[in-house]
Amino acid sequence: MRTDFAIIEPWITPNSRVLDLGCGDGTLLHHLQTHKNIQGYGLEIDEIYINECLTRGVNVIQQDLDQGLSNFSDNSFDTVVMTQALQAVHYPHLVLDEMMRVGHECIVTFPNFGHWRCRLYLAQRGRMPVSKFMPYTWYDTPNIHFCTFKDFEELCQTKRLRILNRTVVDQSHQGHWLFNVLPNVFGEIAIYRLARS
Amino acid sequence: MPESIPADSVGLVTPETITFDKPLTLVCGRVLNGYQLKVETYGTLNTKKTNAVLICHALSGHHHAAGYHSMSDRKPGWWDNYIGPGKPIDTNELFVVSLNNIGGCHGSTGPTTINPETGKPFGPDFPVVTVKDWVNTQAMLADYFAIEQWAAVIGGSLGGMQALQWSMAYPKRLRYALIIASAPKLSAQNIAFNEVARQAIMKDEDFHGGRYLENSTYPKSGLMLARMVGHITYLSDAAMRSKFGRDLRSGHLNFNYDVDFQVESYLRYQGEVFSEGFDANSYLLMTKALDYFDPAAEFNGDLTAALADTQCKFLLISFTTDWRFSPERSKEIVDALLNAKKEISYLEVDAPEGHDAFLLPINRYKQAFHAYMNRIIREVA
Numbered sequence: 158m159r160t161d162f163a164i165i166e167p168w169i170t171p172n173s174r175v176l177d178l179g180c181g182d183g184t185l186l187h188h189l190q191t192h193k194n195i196q197g198y199g200l201e202i203d204e205i206y207i208n209e210c211l212t213r214g215v216n217v218i219q220q221d222l223d224q225g226l227s228n229f230s231d232n233s234f235d236t237v238v239m240t241q242a243l244q245a246v247h248y249p250h251l252v253l254d255e256m257m258r259v260g261h262e263c264i265v266t267f268p269n270f271g272h273w274r275c276r277l278y279l280a281q282r283g284r285m286p287v288s289k290f291m292p293y294t295w296y297d298t299p300n301i302h303f304c305t306f307k308d309f310e311e312l313c314q315t316k317r318l319r320i321l322n323r324t325v326v327d328q329s330h331q332g333h334w335l336f337n338v339l340p341n342v343f344g345e346i347a348i349y350r351l352a353r354s
Numbered sequence: 355m356p357e358s359i360p361a362d363s364v365g366l367v368t369p370e371t372i373t374f375d376k377p378l379t380l381v382c383g384r385v386l387n388g389y390q391l392k393v394e395t396y397g398t399l400n401t402k403k404t405n406a407v408l409i410c411h412a413l414s415g416h417h418h419a420a421g422y423h424s425m426s427d428r429k430p431g432w433w434d435n436y437i438g439p440g441k442p443i444d445t446n447e448l449f450v451v452s453l454n455n456i457g458g459c460h461g462s463t464g465p466t467t468i469n470p471e472t473g474k475p476f477g478p479d480f481p482v483v484t485v486k487d488w489v490n491t492q493a494m495l496a497d498y499f500a501i502e503q504w505a506a507v508i509g510g511s512l513g514g515m516q517a518l519q520w521s522m523a524y525p526k527r528l529r530y531a532l533i534i535a536s537a538p539k540l541s542a543q544n545i546a547f548n549e550v551a552r553q554a555i556m557k558d559e560d561f562h563g564g565r566y567l568e569n570s571t572y573p574k575s576g577l578m579l580a581r582m583v584g585h586i587t588y589l590s591d592a593a594m595r596s597k598f599g600r601d602l603r604s605g606h607l608n609f610n611y612d613v614d615f616q617v618e619s620y621l622r623y624q625g626e627v628f629s630e631g632f633d634a635n636s637y638l639l640m641t642k643a644l645d646y647f648d649p650a651a652e653f654n655g656d657l658t659a660a661l662a663d664t665q666c667k668f669l670l671i672s673f674t675t676d677w678r679f680s681p682e683r684s685k686e687i688v689d690a691l692l693n694a695k696k697e698i699s700y701l702e703v704d705a706p707e708g709h710d711a712f713l714l715p716i717n718r719y720k721q722a723f724h725a726y727m728n729r730i731i732r733e734v735a
Contacts, residue, residue, distance in 0.1 A: 174695070196695065204718055211669075211699060211725040218688065218700045228689040 160331060161240060161348055162188060164324050165264055168350050169193050173235035176259060178222050178252070179242035182206050183215035190215070223247045226255040234260040241346075243267040243309075244300040250312060257318065263351045269325075271305030271341045290328050290345070306341045313351065322350040356422060356430070362438045363430060364396040364421035364445050371461060374494055384481040387470075391495055392417045392454040392461030396437060397445035399499065404734045406501045407443060408492060408528075409433065409452040410509030410516035413584070413640050414632060416460035419452040420445075435715040442723040447735045448505065456491055457483040457639045465635030466567065477635055478564025485512075485647045489519045496527065505734040506530035506727075510712035511679060512640070515647045518687065521664040522649055530730050531664075532723075534671045535712040537683035538657050538690070539648040544678065547587055548641040551580035555634045564635050573634050578625030580637060585624050590675035590708030650690075657690035667697040669726050671719065673711040674704045699726070 162185050169175060171193045177186050180199025183206070189195045200220045201207050210217035220228075222239075223246055237260030239252070244267050246252045256263045268291065269275075278286035285295040293300060304312075306325070313320055325344030326332055335343040359365045371390050378386045394417045399406055409419050411432070420437035422430055437443040437450055454462040457480060465480040496504065507517045507528045514536025521531045540548070555561060558576030566572045589597075598617040613619045653659035668691055672684035681702045691698040703719045705711040711719070 196697075198692070198698075204722075207701060208722050208725045211701075211722055212729060214729050216697055216699050218692070218698070219702045220700075228685070228692060230693060233693075 159184070160326065161266055161346065164326070164348050165238065165240075166192070168262070168264060168322065169195060169236055171195070174233070176200070176229065176234045176237045178237065178239040178256070179245075180206070180210065180215070180217060181240075183210035183213045183217060185238065185240070186210075186215045187213045222252055225251070226259050229259045231258055232261060236260055236262045236264060238264045240264075240266045241268070244302050244304070246302065249302050249304075250316070253312070253316065253318075257316070257351070257353055261352065262321070264348065265309075265351065266346055266348045267304070267309070268300075268346055269306050269341065269344050270303040271307060272345050273342045276342070306344060306347050309347070309349070313349075317354050319352045319354045320349060321352055322348075324348045356425065356427070359422065362440050363434065364438050366425075367394050367396065367418075367421040367423065367431075369394045369417055369423075369461065372495065372498055374491070374498075376494070378487070378491065378494075380481050380487045381484045382481050386456070386463065386481070389456050389463035389491065390461070390467075391456070391463075391491060392458075393495065394418060394420075394431075394452045396420055396450040396452075397448050399449035399501070400735065403499075403501050404503070404505060405447060405731075406449045406451060406496075406499065406504050408496070408504050408507045408520075409437070409443075409450060410488075410492070410507065410513035411452070411455065412509070412511035412513045413644065414581075414628070414637070415513065416458060417452050417454040417462075418460070420450070432713065435713065436720070436723065442720060442727045443508065444727065444731060447731045451495065451499065451501075453492065453495060455483075455488045457488075457636060457643070459633035459636040464633070465564075465639065466633050475567045477567060480635060480639065482639055482642050482646075484643050485515050485519050486523065488643070489516055489523050492516070492520070493524055493527065502527065504528040506532055506730055508532040508534075509536070510534040511536055511709065512644055512647075515644075519647075519649065521666050521668070522660060525663050525665040528666045529734065530669070531666050532669045532671075532726070533684070533687065535673055535676055535679050535684070535709055536670075536687070537679040538650060538687050540645055541683075545645050547583060548645055550583050552638050552641060554579035554583070555638060558634075561634065564638075566634065572629075574629045577629035577632060577634050577637065578622070581625045581628035581632075582621045585621060587678045588709045590677065590706060592675060592706045593708050593710075596706070657686065658693040661690050661694045661696065664691075664694070664696055668699070670698070670700045671712075671722070672700075672702050673707065673709070673719075674702060675706050676709045676711060678709040 175195045175197040177199040186197040198216045237256040243249050275286045325340040327345045373390050375388045418431040419433045420431040439446045454460040457464045465476050469476045507520045509517045514533035517531045517533050555576035558573030560571045561573040562569050601616040603619050649660045650657040670684045672681035688700045705716050
């Protein structure tokens with residue numbers, strides 16, 4: 158199992174309802190169905206991923222996150238999860254609002270643009286960072302809203318959201334002592350668990 | 355005509371007629387003293403009887419969903435793209451039941467059946483049946499095969515409405531409902547098109563108040579018109595453009611009122627073929643069944659409440675260019691099911707073919723259908 162999923166799993170209550178935004182091939186939901194007996198739904202627009210969800214027996218709804226979640230009622234889920242999709246939506250702050258409206262708790266993971274490699278790349282070359290981890294050119298990329306951990310936490314503060322947990326990991330979702338010292342410099346991916354205050 | 359039967363075909367099939375003696379009280383209040391259903395089956399029912407799938411037909415459909423009746427058949431059954439060995443509805447694994455609904459004109463009891471009380475065809479006296487009535491007769495059909503629970507009930511368009519009705523009327527008797535290119539009820543626009551079709555039929559001088567068979571005739575031009583207007587709603591603007599454009603049949607304008615454009619010729623041909631094979635009273639009746647379907651009506655228009663007691667899992671599929679039952683109409687069902695906290699998956703297939711897409715071999719649709727059916731097969735076979 159992916160390490161970020163292992164981090165997320167303890168935050169999910171058994172027999173609860175989980176909505177996964179940009180659920181990919183349904184691995185997380187399938188895992189939570191099997192091990193936590195959750196009732197889950199995934200939203201996805203990629204047809205190959207959708208088919209994999211259908212094969213796995215994961216409920217999947219073809220729905221574009223940028224269209225909002227107006228078809229889901231307030232507090233209808235215990236947890237709304239969005240892994241590695243925040244930077245790809247048109248209005249991350251509105252998606253976050255929608256997540257907090259629909260779910261009691263939210264789990265958000267995204268790549269840290271404040272990571273030292275990004276900083277170094279930009280400082281040395283004066284160009285937008287391209288790496289194995291972020292392989293796209295600036296003009297042709299699904300990632301249209303990169304932010305740093307600091308940026309995100311400021312947004313949470315503006316929205317008066319409570320950060321219940323924050324875990325910082327690297328690309329392979331492993332931890333490191335440096336991440337605790339300077340997370341916004343050394344952490345590559347952040348996993349936030351949020352609630353309304 | 356198939357020169358040889360393709361390997362992924364169910365092959366030559368023979369329909370059977372099943373007689374039900376028990377009187378059936380219809381939603382309209384009238385009683386049918388017994389009725390017959392014309393049925394085809396494909397594949398083999400397993401000993402536990404868990405692998406049965408029911409196919410529900412659409413407006414002008416019937417029991418012949420797959421395979422061929424004879425080697426001289428021009429075309430296979432209407433859903434042969436999706437039913438057969440190795441196809442999404444895999445007859446190697448599943449026992450598939452396909453019927454002609456009552457009120458139809460392909461062998462089940464309907465307006466062309468002789469009314470035992472008069473010795474003449476029922477004609478316009480055949481009761482107006484509803485989707486609910488159809489599903490009740492389909493439940494009797496399940497009993498006949500000793501099928502306690504369908505692995506899946508599957509239908510497109512009006513057939514999807516039957517699958518939806520199944521989930522509400524007999525929640526324990528199906529594991530899955532597959533509802534394709536359908537809607538929870540007709541819109542005013544949908545009803546309007548049906549009314550044009552009915553008026554075309556009823557205003558035909560050969561209609562004789564529906565007793566045309568007694569007069570050895572039938573409302574041919576009315577049926578043609580009905581089908582022509584229907585057919586327009588089955589295709590998308592883009593599909594018509596790419597199929598016909600403004601192509602002229604004889605290469606020049608005629609400056610009269612004969613056929614100029616290919617699309618006119620096509621519609622006339624479609625109307626002509628249809629009028630020769632479909633009973634006018636059946637068409638009137640089936641359009642009414644469509645108009646009347648509205649399961650939320652009994653719940654003050656609350657579809658979520660109507661679906662509260664369903665137990666099966668759902669797959670809904672819509673097609674982007676379908677304007678007869680647009681994706682928004684499928685989403686009404688999806689959202690109600692989400693609200694009701696039911697197990698539901700939904701797919702919107704980008705396809706230029708319009709409403710007809712549900713019958714056609716479209717890769718993405720076929721793959722998703724296959725993926726979902728495989729999961730059902732793993733569970734039941």
